[in-house]
Amino acid sequence: MKSDFRQAFIELAIERKVLCFGEFVTKAGRVSPYFFNAGLFNDGDSLRRLGQFYAKAIIAAALPFDMLFGPAYKGIPLVSAIAIALAEMGHNYPFCFNRKEAKDHGEGGMLVGAPLQGRVLIVDDVISAGTSIRESVDLIKAAGAAPSGVVIALDRMERGIDQLSAVQEVRRLHGISVTSIITLDDLVEYLQGHHGLEHRLLAVERYRAQYGIK
Numbered sequence: 001m002k003s004d005f006r007q008a009f010i011e012l013a014i015e016r017k018v019l020c021f022g023e024f025v026t027k028a029g030r031v032s033p034y035f036f037n038a039g040l041f042n043d044g045d046s047l048r049r050l051g052q053f054y055a056k057a058i059i060a061a062a063l064p065f066d067m068l069f070g071p072a073y074k075g076i077p078l079v080s081a082i083a084i085a086l087a088e089m090g091h092n093y094p095f096c097f098n099r100k101e102a103k104d105h106g107e108g109g110m111l112v113g114a115p116l117q118g119r120v121l122i123v124d125d126v127i128s129a130g131t132s133i134r135e136s137v138d139l140i141k142a143a144g145a146a147p148s149g150v151v152i153a154l155d156r157m158e159r160g161i162d163q164l165s166a167v168q169e170v171r172r173l174h175g176i177s178v179t180s181i182i183t184l185d186d187l188v189e190y191l192q193g194h195h196g197l198e199h200r201l202l203a204v205e206r207y208r209a210q211y212g213i214k
Contacts (some may be wrong), residue, residue: 021200038153064117069140
């Protein structure tokens, strides 16, 4: 494996049934041999460990940023867990998240946490249509800050409606980097190294041959 934490993350995802194998119909109507549901990191221990894996991926990629931003709603627990994990590793960063609806009392506004400023790293679970990232980029720029990149849990490396994947589309549209804890390549490498998972590996490789990015 390219990095031990990637294999460990796959093992945690399988253990928590976040990563499942079988036949799953995607939003695009494709029959995928695997399914990833980060919402099943749904207790204190798994969220703590998830934050640590994000932090390790961020540090390994040497991403340049000044603060973290988590888009509502999934990004709220994510950005909190990641900020804590980074601080425990000696990297203390401010963080912010948004509300879906503006608050008209108390402190008011759309944003909660540290003021958006400097280079802002967006955290999310996956990128499907890219809508959440586009909205985050607009919020960050409206505040006078600069989106510096995105970090997600899994890059499926799968074509969208054209030849680009959702991740590649975000890179092209917004000119920012996208980093992930694992990619489809990491999953294939994991399956190759585990006896008894040959039939899962064959299904994933067939799917990648049909829908994977070039």
